[in-house]
Amino acid sequence: MDIKVLGPGCRNCRRLADHVDQALASAGIDATVEKVEDIERLVSYGVTSTPALMVDGELVMAGRVPAPSQIVELLRGRA
Amino acid sequence: VHVLTVPRPVVRAWAPVLAAAAIWVVLYRGILPFWDWVVYDALGLEAGTRLGGAVHFFFYDVSKLLLLLGAAVFVVSVLRSFLSVERTRALLGGRRTALGTVLAALLGASTPFCSCSAVPVFIGFVSAGVPLGTTFTFLVASPMVGPVAVAMLYGLFGLPIAALYVATGLVLAVVAGTLIGRMRLERFVEPFVYETTLRQGIDPSRGLTWADRFTIGRDEVVDIVQRIWPYLLVGIGLGAAIHGWVPEDFFARAAGPDNPFAVPLAVLLGIPLYTNAVGVVPLIGALHAKGLALGTLLAFMLSVVALSLPELILLRRVLRLRLIVTFVVVLAVAIVATGLLFNALFGAATLTP
Secondary structure, eight states: OEEEEESSSOHHHHHHHHHHHHHHHHHTOOOEEEEEOOHHHHHHTTOOSSSEEEETTEEEEESSOOOHHHHHHHHHTTO | OOOOOOOHHHHHHHHHHHHHHHHHHHHHHHHHHHHHIIIIIISOOOTTSHHHHHHHHHHHHHHHHHHHHHHHHHHHHHHHTTOOHHHHHHHHTTOOSHHHHHHHHHHHHHSOOOGGGHHHHHHHHHHTTOOHHHHHHHHHHHHHTOHHHHHHHHHHHOHHHHHHHHHHHHHHHHHHHHHHHHTTOGGGBOHHHHHOOOOOOOOTTSSOOHHHHHHHHHHHHHHHHHHHHHHHHHHHHHHHHHHHHSOTTTTHHHHSTTOTTHHHHHHHHHTTOOOOHHHHHHHHHHHHHTTOOHHHHHHHHHHHHHOOHHHHHHHTTTBOHHHHHHHHHHHHHHHHHHHHHHHHHHTTOOOOO
């Protein structure tokens, strides 16, 4: 699974990245996590509400920081 | 008989919120007698003295403002979860009218986005065909008229001042955006912004349950309180110290309503000062009591909240320096004019809650 955490590097983006790490650890999901901070790339993915989450090339969440348990559900739904 | 049935998940989501609201009311009514008792009875400080007054002011105001901030941030975050940058953009796209700019100010005050996403929001708006001036109106209104600023003003100065501030902020945002729109500065936007084609994104306001929205509200309250409590303590602490120990009319001669240079100076001071309304509002009350004019203080607060150096540096990625400078000058001049107007109108007025 390929996960991208999208956001310009602000506080909420770091929180989202933390929550993703916690979610992966607690659910035992194997994934590569990449942080994308470059604005032009963000916009090219269709993101204007940050932070956002992309899984296997598809945008799944934007504009908030879900709890780790909600991220697990999100990822399980796609596995 | 028709019986109104509410779905179970809705009940389960609302029950803790209503319980919390009830506890909130009890606390809000209880803090004044509580701190009266602690400071004057348990600690035995005299009510009329400097120390007694300052200690009471500090504890009572900190707890009152924390309660007000918590409630304001929660309510606004839950309401905001129904709006999104995507929805707002769709509402504003292609509106080249004054109405579009007014709408942008109102939406800017209510659409959720953190200042660090100013740049993606800017690109999203401009590439979706929202006029440049309207986009600036949105970006100005958003930090200036937030729940934190309004809750602080309400808590310390009461409803009329808070309402006056909101109206002033919205008008300023509309005026600054309209002026920038008239100047035809589109060529100073980095070209890649116009070359961006927007892919369909995700609208964060859709597909949320009440429980999700309340969780967003709760998380936001926790996050904001964690972030601002040092500012609150320092702001109220300094305010209490100024109240107690700076002589009356200390500023009246140097920076009273008659000194025209006080306002521009306050605005200049406010640009590099990057704090939020939480740190500034308590100081405003204290400084006003010592003779600083209302308009000067309003200009200072607007400048601190609306013109922030870090955000300007971020905007450099999409705007040429000339446009950034124009934006700062237009907004600063508008704020100075507002300050001077308020000094002329309410020069002798006093702020009392």
